[in-house]
Amino acid sequence: MTSRETTMTQPTLSTTDLDARARELSWYHSLELAPGVVTPGFFDTRPTVAKVPLPADLTGKRCLDVGTWDGFWAFEMERRGAASVTAIDIEDPTRWDWPPQSTFGPAGQARLGYLREFKSGAASFAFAKETLGSSVKRLDCSVYDLDPAVHGTFDFVFLGSLLLHLRDPVLALDRVRGVCGGEAVFAESIELIPSLTHPRTAVARLEGLDESWWWQPNAAGFRRMVRSAGFEIIDRTGIYFLPLGEAHPKPPLHTAWRSLGSARGRERIVTRVKGIPHTAVRARPLG
Numbered sequence: 001m002t003s004r005e006t007t008m009t010q011p012t013l014s015t016t017d018l019d020a021r022a023r024e025l026s027w028y029h030s031l032e033l034a035p036g037v038v039t040p041g042f043f044d045t046r047p048t049v050a051k052v053p054l055p056a057d058l059t060g061k062r063c064l065d066v067g068t069w070d071g072f073w074a075f076e077m078e079r080r081g082a083a084s085v086t087a088i089d090i091e092d093p094t095r096w097d098w099p100p101q102s103t104f105g106p107a108g109q110a111r112l113g114y115l116r117e118f119k120s121g122a123a124s125f126a127f128a129k130e131t132l133g134s135s136v137k138r139l140d141c142s143v144y145d146l147d148p149a150v151h152g153t154f155d156f157v158f159l160g161s162l163l164l165h166l167r168d169p170v171l172a173l174d175r176v177r178g179v180c181g182g183e184a185v186f187a188e189s190i191e192l193i194p195s196l197t198h199p200r201t202a203v204a205r206l207e208g209l210d211e212s213w214w215w216q217p218n219a220a221g222f223r224r225m226v227r228s229a230g231f232e233i234i235d236r237t238g239i240y241f242l243p244l245g246e247a248h249p250k251p252p253l254h255t256a257w258r259s260l261g262s263a264r265g266r267e268r269i270v271t272r273v274k275g276i277p278h279t280a281v282r283a284r285p286l287g
Protein backbone atom coordinates (compact mmCIF):
# COMPACT_ATOMS: atom_id res chain seq x y z
CA MET A 1 0.00 0.00 0.00
CA THR A 2 1.41 3.44 -0.89
CA SER A 3 1.34 6.42 1.46
CA ARG A 4 -1.37 8.00 -0.75
CA GLU A 5 -3.65 5.01 -0.29
CA THR A 6 -3.35 5.17 3.48
CA THR A 7 -4.84 8.70 3.43
CA MET A 8 -7.85 7.77 1.25
CA THR A 9 -11.22 7.06 2.85
CA GLN A 10 -13.93 5.32 0.88
CA PRO A 11 -17.35 6.94 0.67
CA THR A 12 -19.67 5.42 3.22
CA LEU A 13 -22.85 6.52 1.41
CA SER A 14 -24.54 4.21 -1.06
CA THR A 15 -24.11 5.16 -4.72
CA THR A 16 -27.70 6.42 -4.84
CA ASP A 17 -27.33 8.54 -1.70
CA LEU A 18 -23.97 9.90 -2.82
CA ASP A 19 -25.45 10.89 -6.17
CA ALA A 20 -28.45 12.53 -4.46
CA ARG A 21 -26.21 14.46 -2.03
CA ALA A 22 -23.96 15.61 -4.88
CA ARG A 23 -26.99 16.83 -6.85
CA GLU A 24 -27.97 19.14 -4.00
CA LEU A 25 -24.84 21.19 -4.75
CA SER A 26 -23.80 23.32 -7.75
CA TRP A 27 -20.85 22.01 -9.73
CA TYR A 28 -18.51 23.63 -12.23
CA HIS A 29 -16.67 20.35 -12.84
CA SER A 30 -18.01 16.92 -13.77
CA LEU A 31 -16.11 14.95 -11.14
CA GLU A 32 -16.27 11.21 -10.74
CA LEU A 33 -16.78 10.82 -6.99
CA ALA A 34 -17.19 7.05 -7.09
CA PRO A 35 -17.75 4.50 -9.87
CA GLY A 36 -20.93 5.60 -11.63
CA VAL A 37 -21.33 8.84 -9.64
CA VAL A 38 -20.42 11.92 -11.69
CA THR A 39 -21.27 15.41 -10.49
CA PRO A 40 -23.56 17.41 -12.82
CA GLY A 41 -20.94 19.95 -13.88
CA PHE A 42 -21.15 23.08 -15.99
CA PHE A 43 -18.22 21.66 -17.95
CA ASP A 44 -17.08 18.10 -18.52
CA THR A 45 -13.33 18.45 -18.06
CA ARG A 46 -12.72 14.69 -18.04
CA PRO A 47 -12.07 14.26 -21.81
CA THR A 48 -9.45 17.05 -21.72
CA VAL A 49 -7.19 15.18 -19.29
CA ALA A 50 -5.80 13.13 -22.18
CA LYS A 51 -5.08 16.33 -24.16
CA VAL A 52 -3.34 18.43 -21.49
CA PRO A 53 0.43 17.75 -21.07
CA LEU A 54 0.21 17.10 -17.33
CA PRO A 55 3.18 14.97 -16.18
CA ALA A 56 2.07 11.34 -15.85
CA ASP A 57 4.00 10.99 -12.61
CA LEU A 58 4.08 13.70 -9.94
CA THR A 59 5.40 11.46 -7.18
CA GLY A 60 6.95 13.47 -4.39
CA LYS A 61 6.17 16.83 -6.00
CA ARG A 62 4.80 19.92 -4.26
CA CYS A 63 2.01 21.08 -6.58
CA LEU A 64 -0.20 24.14 -6.99
CA ASP A 65 -3.56 24.45 -8.75
CA VAL A 66 -4.51 28.05 -9.57
CA GLY A 67 -8.25 28.85 -9.76
CA THR A 68 -9.29 25.37 -8.65
CA TRP A 69 -13.13 25.81 -8.35
CA ASP A 70 -14.34 22.26 -7.48
CA GLY A 71 -10.76 20.98 -7.52
CA PHE A 72 -10.75 18.80 -10.64
CA TRP A 73 -7.10 19.42 -11.54
CA ALA A 74 -5.93 19.44 -7.91
CA PHE A 75 -7.44 15.98 -7.38
CA GLU A 76 -5.89 14.82 -10.67
CA MET A 77 -2.43 15.94 -9.49
CA GLU A 78 -2.98 14.10 -6.22
CA ARG A 79 -4.00 11.00 -8.19
CA ARG A 80 -0.65 11.22 -10.01
CA GLY A 81 1.25 10.94 -6.77
CA ALA A 82 1.85 14.56 -5.69
CA ALA A 83 3.31 14.76 -2.18
CA SER A 84 1.12 17.80 -1.52
CA VAL A 85 -1.32 19.90 -3.52
CA THR A 86 -2.26 23.47 -2.67
CA ALA A 87 -5.31 24.85 -4.49
CA ILE A 88 -6.03 28.56 -4.61
CA ASP A 89 -9.22 30.35 -5.57
CA ILE A 90 -11.21 33.47 -4.74
CA GLU A 91 -14.49 32.47 -3.11
CA ASP A 92 -16.27 35.81 -3.27
CA PRO A 93 -17.08 36.76 -6.88
CA THR A 94 -17.12 40.48 -5.95
CA ARG A 95 -13.34 40.13 -5.49
CA TRP A 96 -12.89 38.70 -8.98
CA ASP A 97 -11.14 40.78 -11.56
CA TRP A 98 -14.12 41.06 -13.90
CA PRO A 99 -14.68 44.05 -16.18
CA PRO A 100 -16.47 46.65 -14.00
CA GLN A 101 -19.28 47.14 -16.51
CA SER A 102 -20.17 43.42 -16.40
CA THR A 103 -21.11 43.86 -12.73
CA PHE A 104 -23.04 47.16 -13.03
CA GLY A 105 -26.79 47.50 -12.68
CA PRO A 106 -29.41 44.95 -11.68
CA ALA A 107 -28.27 42.43 -14.32
CA GLY A 108 -24.61 42.58 -13.20
CA GLN A 109 -25.54 42.36 -9.52
CA ALA A 110 -27.92 39.45 -10.17
CA ARG A 111 -25.11 37.61 -11.97
CA LEU A 112 -22.73 38.13 -9.01
CA GLY A 113 -25.45 36.99 -6.59
CA TYR A 114 -26.03 33.86 -8.70
CA LEU A 115 -22.31 33.12 -8.75
CA ARG A 116 -21.94 33.66 -5.00
CA GLU A 117 -24.72 31.14 -4.46
CA PHE A 118 -23.25 28.80 -7.09
CA LYS A 119 -19.87 28.86 -5.30
CA SER A 120 -21.54 28.73 -1.85
CA GLY A 121 -18.28 29.00 0.09
CA ALA A 122 -16.60 26.16 -1.80
CA ALA A 123 -19.17 23.62 -0.54
CA SER A 124 -18.83 21.42 -3.62
CA PHE A 125 -15.02 21.36 -3.31
CA ALA A 126 -15.36 20.39 0.37
CA PHE A 127 -17.84 17.63 -0.49
CA ALA A 128 -15.60 16.25 -3.25
CA LYS A 129 -12.52 16.45 -1.03
CA GLU A 130 -14.21 14.50 1.75
CA THR A 131 -15.69 11.92 -0.61
CA LEU A 132 -12.39 11.35 -2.40
CA GLY A 133 -10.45 11.26 0.88
CA SER A 134 -8.25 13.99 -0.52
CA SER A 135 -5.60 16.01 1.31
CA VAL A 136 -5.65 19.01 -1.05
CA LYS A 137 -5.16 22.24 0.91
CA ARG A 138 -7.35 25.09 -0.32
CA LEU A 139 -6.45 28.76 0.16
CA ASP A 140 -8.59 31.80 -0.56
CA CYS A 141 -5.88 33.64 -2.48
CA SER A 142 -5.66 35.54 -5.75
CA VAL A 143 -3.13 34.48 -8.35
CA TYR A 144 -1.89 38.09 -8.19
CA ASP A 145 -0.98 37.54 -4.50
CA LEU A 146 1.17 34.44 -4.99
CA ASP A 147 4.41 35.18 -3.20
CA PRO A 148 7.38 32.84 -2.73
CA ALA A 149 8.05 34.41 0.69
CA VAL A 150 4.53 33.40 1.82
CA HIS A 151 3.69 30.30 -0.19
CA GLY A 152 7.14 28.88 -0.94
CA THR A 153 7.88 27.44 -4.35
CA PHE A 154 6.17 24.56 -6.13
CA ASP A 155 7.69 21.79 -8.24
CA PHE A 156 4.67 21.88 -10.52
CA VAL A 157 1.93 24.46 -11.14
CA PHE A 158 -1.31 24.06 -13.10
CA LEU A 159 -3.42 27.01 -14.22
CA GLY A 160 -6.52 26.47 -16.34
CA SER A 161 -9.25 28.58 -17.95
CA LEU A 162 -8.49 31.62 -15.84
CA LEU A 163 -6.45 34.12 -17.86
CA LEU A 164 -9.45 35.25 -19.93
CA HIS A 165 -11.12 36.52 -16.72
CA LEU A 166 -8.09 38.59 -15.70
CA ARG A 167 -7.38 42.20 -16.56
CA ASP A 168 -3.65 41.50 -16.49
CA PRO A 169 -2.98 37.91 -17.60
CA VAL A 170 0.75 38.51 -18.06
CA LEU A 171 1.07 39.81 -14.49
CA ALA A 172 -0.78 36.69 -13.28
CA LEU A 173 1.63 34.47 -15.22
CA ASP A 174 4.53 36.48 -13.80
CA ARG A 175 3.24 35.79 -10.26
CA VAL A 176 3.04 32.07 -11.12
CA ARG A 177 6.64 32.24 -12.34
CA GLY A 178 7.60 33.67 -8.93
CA VAL A 179 6.43 30.49 -7.16
CA CYS A 180 7.30 27.99 -9.89
CA GLY A 181 10.45 26.08 -9.03
CA GLY A 182 9.99 23.42 -11.72
CA GLU A 183 7.41 23.30 -14.50
CA ALA A 184 3.96 24.67 -15.17
CA VAL A 185 1.07 23.73 -17.43
CA PHE A 186 -1.20 26.47 -18.68
CA ALA A 187 -4.42 25.30 -20.37
CA GLU A 188 -6.46 28.20 -21.63
CA SER A 189 -9.48 29.23 -23.56
CA ILE A 190 -8.61 30.71 -26.98
CA GLU A 191 -10.53 32.13 -29.92
CA LEU A 192 -10.93 29.51 -32.60
CA ILE A 193 -11.25 31.40 -35.87
CA PRO A 194 -8.20 33.72 -35.43
CA SER A 195 -6.24 30.68 -34.22
CA LEU A 196 -6.97 28.98 -37.56
CA THR A 197 -6.60 32.04 -39.79
CA HIS A 198 -3.51 33.48 -37.99
CA PRO A 199 -1.65 30.46 -36.60
CA ARG A 200 1.68 32.31 -36.36
CA THR A 201 0.56 35.85 -35.47
CA ALA A 202 -0.06 36.62 -31.79
CA VAL A 203 -3.36 38.49 -31.52
CA ALA A 204 -5.86 39.07 -28.74
CA ARG A 205 -9.29 40.69 -28.87
CA LEU A 206 -10.17 42.97 -25.97
CA GLU A 207 -13.68 42.34 -24.63
CA GLY A 208 -13.77 44.06 -21.20
CA LEU A 209 -17.34 45.37 -21.22
CA ASP A 210 -20.47 43.31 -20.52
CA GLU A 211 -18.93 39.83 -20.57
CA SER A 212 -16.84 38.25 -17.81
CA TRP A 213 -13.69 38.17 -19.88
CA TRP A 214 -11.03 40.62 -20.91
CA TRP A 215 -8.52 39.27 -23.44
CA GLN A 216 -9.47 36.61 -25.97
CA PRO A 217 -6.19 35.54 -27.57
CA ASN A 218 -5.68 33.20 -30.46
CA ALA A 219 -3.44 30.20 -29.73
CA ALA A 220 -0.30 32.11 -30.79
CA GLY A 221 -1.39 35.08 -28.62
CA PHE A 222 -1.79 32.82 -25.60
CA ARG A 223 1.67 31.30 -26.11
CA ARG A 224 3.12 34.81 -26.49
CA MET A 225 1.59 35.78 -23.11
CA VAL A 226 3.32 32.80 -21.49
CA ARG A 227 6.67 33.70 -23.06
CA SER A 228 6.21 37.41 -22.24
CA ALA A 229 5.88 36.47 -18.57
CA GLY A 230 9.33 34.83 -18.65
CA PHE A 231 8.58 31.20 -19.43
CA GLU A 232 10.17 28.89 -21.98
CA ILE A 233 7.61 26.65 -23.70
CA ILE A 234 8.79 23.02 -23.74
CA ASP A 235 5.65 21.29 -25.01
CA ARG A 236 2.38 22.41 -26.59
CA THR A 237 -0.88 20.91 -27.71
CA GLY A 238 -3.02 21.69 -30.70
CA ILE A 239 -6.52 23.06 -30.28
CA TYR A 240 -8.85 20.90 -28.20
CA PHE A 241 -12.35 21.46 -26.85
CA LEU A 242 -13.72 21.61 -23.33
CA PRO A 243 -17.21 20.06 -23.64
CA LEU A 244 -20.24 21.60 -21.96
CA GLY A 245 -21.40 19.56 -18.97
CA GLU A 246 -24.78 18.34 -17.85
CA ALA A 247 -25.60 21.59 -16.00
CA HIS A 248 -24.66 23.98 -18.83
CA PRO A 249 -27.61 25.55 -20.65
CA LYS A 250 -27.65 24.37 -24.27
CA PRO A 251 -29.59 26.52 -26.70
CA PRO A 252 -31.44 24.33 -29.23
CA LEU A 253 -29.34 23.92 -32.37
CA HIS A 254 -32.14 25.06 -34.67
CA THR A 255 -31.93 28.54 -33.04
CA ALA A 256 -28.12 28.47 -32.95
CA TRP A 257 -27.89 28.12 -36.74
CA ARG A 258 -29.39 31.63 -37.03
CA SER A 259 -26.07 33.01 -35.71
CA LEU A 260 -24.05 31.64 -38.64
CA GLY A 261 -23.77 35.15 -40.14
CA SER A 262 -21.28 36.53 -37.57
CA ALA A 263 -17.88 35.29 -36.35
CA ARG A 264 -19.13 35.37 -32.73
CA GLY A 265 -22.23 33.43 -33.77
CA ARG A 266 -20.13 30.77 -35.51
CA GLU A 267 -17.96 30.42 -32.40
CA ARG A 268 -21.13 30.01 -30.31
CA ILE A 269 -22.21 27.12 -32.52
CA VAL A 270 -18.80 25.47 -32.12
CA THR A 271 -19.14 25.87 -28.34
CA ARG A 272 -22.60 24.32 -28.39
CA VAL A 273 -21.53 21.36 -30.53
CA LYS A 274 -17.94 20.67 -29.44
CA GLY A 275 -17.20 22.87 -26.42
CA ILE A 276 -14.92 25.81 -25.60
CA PRO A 277 -11.74 25.88 -27.73
CA HIS A 278 -8.60 25.55 -25.64
CA THR A 279 -4.89 25.04 -26.09
CA ALA A 280 -2.23 24.17 -23.53
CA VAL A 281 1.51 24.46 -22.99
CA ARG A 282 4.05 22.98 -20.60
CA ALA A 283 6.62 25.59 -19.65
CA ARG A 284 9.47 26.34 -17.28
CA PRO A 285 10.66 29.67 -15.89
CA LEU A 286 13.57 31.26 -17.74
CA GLY A 287 16.64 32.45 -15.91
Ligand SMILES: C[S@@+](CC[C@H](N)C(=O)[O-])C[C@H]1O[C@@H](n2cnc3c(N)ncnc32)[C@H](O)[C@@H]1O
Binds near residue numbers: 066069073144
Ligand atom coordinates in the same frame (compact mmCIF):
# COMPACT_ATOMS: atom_id res chain seq x y z
C1 LIG B 1 -13.27 29.29 -15.34
S1 LIG B 1 -12.88 28.64 -13.77
C2 LIG B 1 -11.63 27.44 -14.15
C3 LIG B 1 -11.60 26.29 -13.17
C4 LIG B 1 -10.40 25.35 -13.30
N1 LIG B 1 -9.15 26.05 -13.16
C5 LIG B 1 -10.39 24.58 -14.59
O1 LIG B 1 -9.46 24.75 -15.41
O2 LIG B 1 -11.28 23.77 -14.83
C6 LIG B 1 -11.92 30.00 -13.10
C7 LIG B 1 -11.64 29.85 -11.61
O3 LIG B 1 -10.67 30.85 -11.23
C8 LIG B 1 -11.09 31.48 -10.03
N2 LIG B 1 -10.52 32.83 -9.99
C9 LIG B 1 -11.03 33.98 -10.50
N3 LIG B 1 -10.19 34.99 -10.31
C10 LIG B 1 -9.12 34.48 -9.67
C11 LIG B 1 -7.91 35.03 -9.21
N4 LIG B 1 -7.61 36.34 -9.37
N5 LIG B 1 -7.03 34.23 -8.58
C12 LIG B 1 -7.29 32.90 -8.41
N6 LIG B 1 -8.42 32.31 -8.85
C13 LIG B 1 -9.33 33.09 -9.46
C14 LIG B 1 -12.60 31.45 -10.09
O4 LIG B 1 -13.16 31.59 -8.80
C15 LIG B 1 -12.85 30.08 -10.72
O5 LIG B 1 -12.90 29.10 -9.73
